[in-house]
Amino acid sequence: MRTKVKTTAPASPEARFMRVLQALEQELLDASDEEIIAAATDLGMNPQMKGSALFAGLKYPARLQLSDFFELGMAARLEAEQTSIVVPDRATPKLTK
Amino acid sequence: MRQIQPLVDTKVLRPAESALALQLVTEMELLRLKAIARLHARGLPPDVGWDDLLQEALTRVLVGSRLQPEGVPTVVFLAGIIRSLRSEHWRRAASRSRRQTLRIDQANETVPHEVELRDPAPTPERSLSARQELAEIRKLFALDIVALQIIGGLADDLSPEQIRSAHGISRTDYDSARKRMRRTLLREGLTCERK
Numbered sequence: 300m301r302t303k304v305k306t307t308a309p310a311s312p313e314a315r316f317m318r319v320l321q322a323l324e325q326e327l328l329d330a331s332d333e334e335i336i337a338a339a340t341d342l343g344m345n346p347q348m349k350g351s352a353l354f355a356g357l358k359y360p361a362r363l364q365l366s367d368f369f370e371l372g373m374a375a376r377l378e379a380e381q382t383s384i385v386v387p388d389r390a391t392p393k394l395t396k
Numbered sequence: 397m398r399q400i401q402p403l404v405d406t407k408v409l410r411p412a413e414s415a416l417a418l419q420l421v422t423e424m425e426l427l428r429l430k431a432i433a434r435l436h437a438r439g440l441p442p443d444v445g446w447d448d449l450l451q452e453a454l455t456r457v458l459v460g461s462r463l464q465p466e467g468v469p470t471v472v473f474l475a476g477i478i479r480s481l482r483s484e485h486w487r488r489a490a491s492r493s494r495r496q497t498l499r500i501d502q503a504n505e506t507v508p509h510e511v512e513l514r515d516p517a518p519t520p521e522r523s524l525s526a527r528q529e530l531a532e533i534r535k536l537f538a539l540d541i542v543a544l545q546i547i548g549g550l551a552d553d554l555s556p557e558q559i560r561s562a563h564g565i566s567r568t569d570y571d572s573a574r575k576r577m578r579r580t581l582l583r584e585g586l587t588c589e590r591k
């Protein structure tokens with residue numbers, strides 16, 4: 300008897316990509332803690348270390364900004380306080396018609 | 397004058413920090429989710445980062461807009477939310493582009509009283525992006541022939557047994573290739589380099 304060959308339309312690139320993505324996601328879900336530590340060690344990082352770069356984007360921003368190093372908010376507040384204590388100069392008379 | 401201490405701490409906690417504090421996830425699980433979010437951020441526009449996907453997924457769980465079904469592990473549940481956020485992004489992008497096309501049509505008065513219903517099939521832009529991203533994933537395993545055969549098989553919707561028999565891969569070789577793939581994916585997912 301002849302073998303029946305099932306022919307199907309070729310899947311779209313999107314569908315092919317999604318299948319791979321889902322399978323790789325499953326691989327990551329199956330990864331053990333030891334495998335995660337080993338991969339981190341390959342990158343020269345230690346998850347046990349406080350402030351490890353591994354947690355960038357998780358515990359602290361992935362994209363560091365100036366405000367992460369300097370208290371820019373504090374500077375702005377101080378500036379606002381300084382301007383608020385400026386007394387208007389009443390000695391200069393207003394020009395009126 | 398005596399300074400009165402503020403009653404509320406001004407430090408804003410990130411959703412991942414809150415999830416850790418509430419013991420919703422462990423640090424290891426967060427790292428696993430980081431790698432998953434990075435995988436799903438592939439092909440998204442540069443303004444949508446992997447950290448946006450992950451923090452948004454955690455926020456939805458924390459605020460209760462997504463309820464975890466009983467028996468589903470938290471990491472699996474969060475990975476599902478990340479996946480749906482990605483699809484949501486593409487749906488929004490497609491509807492935005494449809495609205496723009498409609499507006500252009502109306503401005504040109506080519507179809508004043510007709511609304512074209514479009515096929516929900518992927519747009520050429522999305523297909524191109526998917527092709528490019530798949531090529532990028534292949535590049536990660538460029539030197540690993542068995543891994544490339546596995547990826548090809550997965551894209552063709554083959555089962556592990558079918559992939560093994562199609563390429564004559566032994567079970568041991570298949571499992572070692574999967575292990576190597578996991579290590580590469582984790583390295584890619586945990587790196588500090590911006591992609």
